[in-house]
Amino acid sequence: MHPRQRNDVRPSEITPERVYRQRRELLKMLGIGSVGLVAGCGSENAPSAAIAEDSSATEKPLTIAKKGEYTLPDPQTSFKDATHYNNYYEFGTDKSDPARTSGRFKPTPWSVEIAGHAELTGKFTLEDILKPHALEERVYRHRCVEGWSMVIPWDGISLADLLKRFKPTAQAKYVAFTTVNRPSEMSGMRSAVLDWPYREGLRIDEAMHPLAFLSTGLYGRELPNQNGAPLRLIVPWKYGFKGIKSIVKIEFTDSRPRTTWNLAGPGEYGFYSNVNPDVDHPRWSQRTERRIAGDGFNLFGNRIETKPFNGYADQVASLYAGMDLRKNF
């Protein structure tokens, strides 16, 4: 049994990777284009149009129990773009590096340590962590602090649902996350561009907000290594770097955790890092963003206005009532 297989997927539903890879090679040889590829994608999960066009998708399909609660009218980013344009410095600082260099990374077996102010702490396998939860698809806007954005269908579970299982105590004011520290599998860690391992954090009420999400997949497939396999955070109203990848530790703390980019540039990256067009980054304007979405030729006209809280103000603005967001950026 594959450790990352969800228990609600019957083995018969999954085409073994070896088999569909062979099929795909055959199709390629025969010159059959993307239409033929769908056959190898596991039709139960009805791969989206975005994935069907891409032949490089080799991640296992997931069974998604819930869909449609979080959708967006915006055109989605293609699977290829979402998986080949990544800021994941552990695999290199160029956005094309992670897709190229993350092949050696082993996201299985995986365990996550739950620590700090909670009734239930310890080390848990990823399977144990995910078992009680049904996977859900959520389409979120993803806004990078560098001024580009994507629209991505993530698969995963509500962060709050997971955290509640460990019964955080009254002292749990913050939640701190840590990325795996594996320089042997992550070539980018050999250079000290950041203070490894990568750390992020949320205030407990932010973490418990229904929009906060833990992703184990995207586009109906398991997370590719370059997107933060096997478990990553998605906080859609914050800049992308808050979405810490390959999480190995979740700790409930009583004081504000130190976070990696905030340590690297306190004047540039705040602890909150809520998407805010009114607070400029010293390097990038945050008033507008370049949307990477759709397919084909989008050289022109993809600049759009950035919305407060990345368009999620109605849901999350109340978390920050009374706070000076220019100071608490």
Next chain:
Amino acid sequence: MFRDRIAASKPLVFLLCLVPLAALVWDTIQNELGTDPVAQLEHRTGLWALRLLLATLAITPLRRVTDWNKAVRYRRMLGLFAFFYVNVHFAVYLFIDLGGYSADIVEQIAKKPYITVGFTAWLLLLPLAFSSTQKAMRRLGRRWGQLHKLVYAIALLALLHFLWLVKADKREPLAYIAVFALLMLWRLPWKKLSSPDRRPSPPPRTHAPQTQSD
């Protein structure tokens, strides 16, 4: 047909300088610029502008080391191509990247240090480009050399522009800064060490006008 080998090789150098542009156009047409084509266009045009600028600054050390004085005759072309790529770089930023928000450029120049220095470098290049003709050289006389000393400031600003726009991994801009530093250091001792018969060392204050100033 050509006066000498340098003159004969100039069309070739000219074509070589167009290769990066041709590659960009090709990649754009083929949709091979990756996920963020705009960023690629900006990065590559910027890099080529910087490389060509550094190439112009490499001419003097090259002459000192190899005695190949005629190399200076390539310099204007390299400099003008640097200017050309800077213009493409700026145009891509202004009309494609900012796109419908081109008016934001004013705010960007005022507020974003890396854009401030980049824009300043472009401004300073303008008088150099427009005074690059033989006629301008003759008319400006010794002031031409003084004017063209601006190239050092331009290179510095361009390097700062690169350094400041990078988020965390500064290795690439630092490599270019190292090349620039090397080209500068090369100048200092070589000026004094170069054979006195070819270049009589002038008294410190009354520097002889150098038409091909560097």
